[in-house]
Every structure is written in C-alpha cells, then in structure tokens.
Amino acid sequence: MPSKPSLPRRDFLKLSGLVGLAPSLGAFSPSNAQTPPAMGSKADYTLRIARGNIELSPGHMVATTLYNGQFPGPMVRLTEGRRVIVDVYNDTDIPEVAHWHGQMIPSEVDGAIEEGTPVIPPHGMRRIGFVPKPSGFRFLHTHVTAGSDLSRGTYSGQVAPVYIEPKSNLGAYDQEVFLILKEFEPSLSHGGDMDMKFLAGEPSKELKQLGKAADDKNKQHKQKGFEVNYKSFCINGKMLGAGDPIRVKAGERVLFHVLNASAGEIRSLALPGHVFRVVALDGNPVPTPADVPVLWLGTAERVSAIVEMQHPGVWVLGDLDDDDRKHGMGIIVEYAGQRGAPQWEKPKHFQWAYSVFGHSGGAPSAVDETIEMLIVKNNAALAGFNQWTLNGEAFSMASMKPLYTVHQGRRYRLKFRNASDDIHPLHLHRHSFELTRIAGKPTSGVMKDVVMLGGFQEMEFDFVANNPGLTLFHCHQQLHMDYGFMALFKYA
Numbered sequence: 001m002p003s004k005p006s007l008p009r010r011d012f013l014k015l016s017g018l019v020g021l022a023p024s025l026g027a028f029s030p031s032n033a034q035t036p037p038a039m040g041s042k043a044d045y046t047l048r049i050a051r052g053n054i055e056l057s058p059g060h061m062v063a064t065t066l067y068n069g070q071f072p073g074p075m076v077r078l079t080e081g082r083r084v085i086v087d088v089y090n091d092t093d094i095p096e097v098a099h100w101h102g103q104m105i106p107s108e109v110d111g112a113i114e115e116g117t118p119v120i121p122p123h124g125m126r127r128i129g130f131v132p133k134p135s136g137f138r139f140l141h142t143h144v145t146a147g148s149d150l151s152r153g154t155y156s157g158q159v160a161p162v163y164i165e166p167k168s169n170l171g172a173y174d175q176e177v178f179l180i181l182k183e184f185e186p187s188l189s190h191g192g193d194m195d196m197k198f199l200a201g202e203p204s205k206e207l208k209q210l211g212k213a214a215d216d217k218n219k220q221h222k223q224k225g226f227e228v229n230y231k232s233f234c235i236n237g238k239m240l241g242a243g244d245p246i247r248v249k250a251g252e253r254v255l256f257h258v259l260n261a262s263a264g265e266i267r268s269l270a271l272p273g274h275v276f277r278v279v280a281l282d283g284n285p286v287p288t289p290a291d292v293p294v295l296w297l298g299t300a301e302r303v304s305a306i307v308e309m310q311h312p313g314v315w316v317l318g319d320l321d322d323d324d325r326k327h328g329m330g331i332i333v334e335y336a337g338q339r340g341a342p343q344w345e346k347p348k349h350f351q352w353a354y355s356v357f358g359h360s361g362g363a364p365s366a367v368d369e370t371i372e373m374l375i376v377k378n379n380a381a382l383a384g385f386n387q388w389t390l391n392g393e394a395f396s397m398a399s400m401k402p403l404y405t406v407h408q409g410r411r412y413r414l415k416f417r418n419a420s421d422d423i424h425p426l427h428l429h430r431h432s433f434e435l436t437r438i439a440g441k442p443t444s445g446v447m448k449d450v451v452m453l454g455g456f457q458e459m460e461f462d463f464v465a466n467n468p469g470l471t472l473f474h475c476h477q478q479l480h481m482d483y484g485f486m487a488l489f490k491y492a
C-alpha cells in the first residue's frame, strides 16, 4: 500500500500566501462550472504575481516575476471533478495571464489570450472558477508573449506545480518527490546546436531538402537566428548542492514527478546506478510502464517515475549535459547513513522512444479527418529572430485568425512534418492527444499534452474534439511560439 503522499522538502511545500481548501467548497456543484464565480465567498487558492528575488545558491540572487514570492510557486493540489475557485492578483506593471496547462477546462479560464481568456490587468485581479480534470501532474505557468524581452513569459519564474489527485494510484511508493527543472538569467545568442541523437527516429531526406530550400530563400541573413542561453540552472529553485538533498533509505520506492519548466530547453535526468520506472507521461498513466536509465523531457513535459533505492551512496541526480549540470541542473540524493562527496557517472548512450510506453503493435483507432502541418523555419527573418510557419502561415497576434475548424465528437489525426533541424515540443491546449505514429513506428495508448518532434522528422497524434471552445496549438519553446509557431482551432 502506498504511504500517505508527502513532500520531503519542507521549503518546497512552503504554502505562504496559499489558502487551504475552504469548507464552503461543497456548496459549488460542477453543474455551475461555466458561470463565473461570485465575489464575496472565499477563494480556495490565492495566486499573487509579483516581482521578487530568489536565492539559487548562497549569495546568488536572481530578480524575476514569481507566484506568491517563491520559486517554484505554491503546490496546488486539486481533486478531479471538484470545483475550485482561484483569485489571481497581478501586482506587476504588465498584463498577465496564468495558463492551467494540461487541463480540459473552458477557454475563458484556460489562460491563453489567443483563446479569449481575459488578461489580468496590471495591478488588477481576476477570480476564476473551474472543475479540474483530468487527474495527474499538471502545472500552472504564464502564457504571455515575451518576444525579445527575456524578463517576460516563461523566461520568468511564473511556474507552479498542480497535482490533481487521481482516483487510482500510480503504484506503491514510500515517498513522493516533485522536481521542477528550470533555468534563469537568459540571454540572446547565435550559437547552440542541440544534440539530437537522444531522440529515436531518423531524419527524412525530403524534409531536409525542404529545410534547405527555406534556408536558400533566407540566405541574405548570413547569421543564424537568435537562440536563448542561460547562466544558471536549478531544481526546485536551488542549484546543484545548494538545497537540501533528497533523503532516502535503502529499499524505499520513491515516486518522482518531474516537470521541465524551461522556456525552451530540453532536459535529461539520470541517477547513477538506478533506473526509472516510468509510470505516467504528462500526468497520464502509460499503458506499459517501462524501466529507463535516463529521462528526457521537452519543454513543459512531465514524467512520473518510480525509483527503487537499491544502490546506497550519495549521488547526483542530474542532467547529462556537463555544462548545464555544473551550472546547477541537478539535486543530491543521499541515502541514510551515507557520507561523502556526491558522485556522478555518465550513463551509457540511450535513446528516448515514447513508443516503449505504448501498446506494443497497437494499431491506432480510425479517424474522421487528417490534418497535415508542415513546419518551416525562415532563418533570422524577423529582425534577427527565426520566423516559424505552419503550412506557410506564421500566427498573427493581431488577427488571431483560427486556422482550422473542428466538429465536436470527431477524431482528428494531426500529421506533423518538421522541415527544420530543431526539436519542437508540440503542445495542444484543453485536450489530451494519443500518440499514433512516432519515430517511424505506429503506437497507441500514450496520452499526452506535449510531445517532442525531432529535427526533420514526422509524427502523428490523434485527438477527439471533446471540449468546445477556441483551442491553441503551439510549440512550447517560448522563442518559437512568439515568432509564429502557433495555430488556433475553432469548433464549428
């Protein structure tokens, strides 16, 4: 039997400014879900968006925008199907919006301006109410455009984990640990080619040719478009070694909930001498839990994995990238009774393939319609920034014109063709999707809300149009979505 879920790190569960579940909660029935909650009654949670400082390591302060003055923001624990009321105060000088990532809730509270969610004006507030679903590991983050202003959007510290209590548990475990991976102190650069070899699948010749054709069209721009680099890296707001270690006992089973809360980085995580049994992706239980030596997470992806603590010592649970790990991307795991400097060992090469967690040989369901999207990068085309187009169109924040119309109840297959060398963590709001073809293989049963599409690769996922309202699709890299990589779906 699982023990009562607990967070071992007290500083992480600092509930400052967080109002507990009000006893009046039962007064709201889910049938009221669409009506805006009246003021007067007490909110279940209060979220304050404000500038503040966080100390990543002794003396290393970073000024950014935070939720409730802390990083990560407060842990928000909700119950599936039980209506919640949240007051969001914006104490900053710019309009803000808070997105409930991974939940199937109405557009007006989802938290995307493109879907019609009202912004929270500077020094204003908004009360929102919704019925949380589905259960699992979700999160809350800002959804404003940053463009070239790296103090805004997901470059800031506006991130809070959201856990919607599941009806069934994810397996027996002794402790539950949330790990929020995040970078700070961003700057623009022209460098940084990402290692692609970790992701399963082969690049397509045809897509490479399309990419080359786009490059030729933009060849007047000699330099590569801007990328974003970071100076400091942290887990749960502390650089490697600066925070409390995760304290474990030999024989314990630890359930890790890992969130890549980056604005655009792809993260890996390994714990020397241990394997991760992946039980859920993006909060959704997988059909085939499987053991892997390394976790890979695209921007905004979540992995829930159980680790059996059977290798006593003091270890670094860290990113495979030496530079990022040395600049803070890691946390110490300390067995009871063990002493000494934390040890790191580079794991053997391992390829991340989502299909491992799906039904083997499972043929996906038939769909009503297939929508193809060709992704093209126009190198440095927007004042030195890369412009992104979907089927030739860059999303316009001015017109916010929906690109696709869907019919309620129909099942759609989205077929993506990536004519760029970048990995794109593709995200669909307000719906979960099922991976149906990835890295050249059919699969089924893996339900997600973000998935990495490899450079010059193709993939397919299906979704059922079961949550009417404007729905945003975008790449979760802030730099890509701000420069065209978005599309709106509307319901007929």
Ligand SMILES: [Cu+2]
Pocket: 422, 423, 424, 425, 475, 476, 477, 480, 481, 485
């Ligand atoms: Cu992208």
